Amino acid sequence: MWARLEYDLTTRAFLQQDDFKNKMLDVQENPSTLNRHLKDPRIMQALGVLLNVKLRRPNSAEDADIPDAETTEEEPEPEDMEVPxxxxxxxxxxxxxxxxxxxxxxxYKKKDFEAAIQHYTKAIELDDKDISFLTNRAAIYLEMGKV
Structure with a gap:
């Protein structure tokens, strides 16, 4: 993990920051803490590098509708007849x-990590705008030591 972050130009400077290293160590030791650190854009960048994916940031107009990983709420649904x-x-x-x-x-609660990965992957295929699916899958990979 550390070698990948050191190799990538976008994350190399983060390794000089103690608070970043402490957050990454926290996630490495206890993957369930990942959601607590996702508001830090450095963590999101590092996660993207480690998983070899480009994570979109909700600060652009195109990505503004991506919900926060910790708070996803159901939107009220209009009548089906009115909806295209x-x-x-x-x-x-x-x-x-x-x-x-x-x-x-x-x-995941049953520690059946392979099945959990399959379900999260299917969720990503169905709705690629909800980053919580990706972060949940990433937490499993971290717990399995595959990052």
Missing amino acids: EEEREARDRKKEAHKEKEKGNAA
Whole structure:
């Protein structure tokens, strides 16, 4: 993990900051603390480097609708007759993605990491705008020592 962060130009400078190192050590020792540190953009950047994915930041107009990983709330649903077909399908995919996340959470609690990874991956395929699916999967990889 440390070698990857040192090698990447975007995260190398973070390794000189004690608070960053302490947060990364905290996550490494106890992956369930990951959500507590996600508001730190350095942690998000490091997570992207470690998982070899580009994480979008919600500060751009395109990504402004990505919910915070710690607080995802259900939006009130308008009547189905008023909603265009595409929006209805997107809403259904989002619901299905959250069902997959719940299945992943249940598998994680049983320490069935492979099943949990499959459920979180399916959730990401269904709704790639909810970063909590990715962070949950990342926490499992950290716990398994595969990062």
